[in-house]
Amino acid sequence: MIYIHAGDIRSGKTSALQEWVTTWDSVKGVLCPEGKDDMRYLHNIETQENHQFQVEEANESTTTVGRFHFLQDAFKLANYILIKTFEEQEFDFLVLDELGKLELKNEGLHMAAKYILDNYQSNDDQNILLVVRTSLVKPIIEHYGIRSFQIVANETLP
Numbered sequence: 319m320i321y322i323h324a325g326d327i328r329s330g331k332t333s334a335l336q337e338w339v340t341t342w343d344s345v346k347g348v349l350c351p352e353g354k355d356d357m358r359y360l361h362n363i364e365t366q367e368n369h370q371f372q373v374e375e376a377n378e379s380t381t382t383v384g385r386f387h388f389l390q391d392a393f394k395l396a397n398y399i400l401i402k403t404f405e406e407q408e409f410d411f412l413v414l415d416e417l418g419k420l421e422l423k424n425e426g427l428h429m430a431a432k433y434i435l436d437n438y439q440s441n442d443d444q445n446i447l448l449v450v451r452t453s454l455v456k457p458i459i460e461h462y463g464i465r466s467f468q469i470v471a472n473e474t475l476p
Contacts, residue, residue, distance in 0.1 A: 319440055320467040321447045324455050331449050332415055334472035339363055346403045347413030348396045360392045362399055393426055400430035416449035417458050435462045
């Protein structure tokens, strides 16, 4: 099943997922929570490794979304983690946090999202969980041609 975890900006989607992942045996993928410095970092759920993701200043190695600047290498790493995990097929849930404006422009996590969603065959043992802000749910569904899905909120995570 493809689950779309929808919520408004800064509504606690990632925080809810950080608690939720501990309730399943095999959740893998990436989360992008805020650190103590209010900067987002890339968190590999399987290995528990954290990687720098957001920086204060834009430069030649960053991608800017609004007032936020993200390291392009972190997106490459996230895409690698997600595709590798999907190919290994050893997960109950594979989490992509989050699909948004960049992905609609074929940037950010788009490479992994497209590969995973194009190749995913729905079954009871393996699920995909996409994190999407409420206002972008319909555009994301259309962009990736998602036909069968269930929308969930912080309170209704599977």
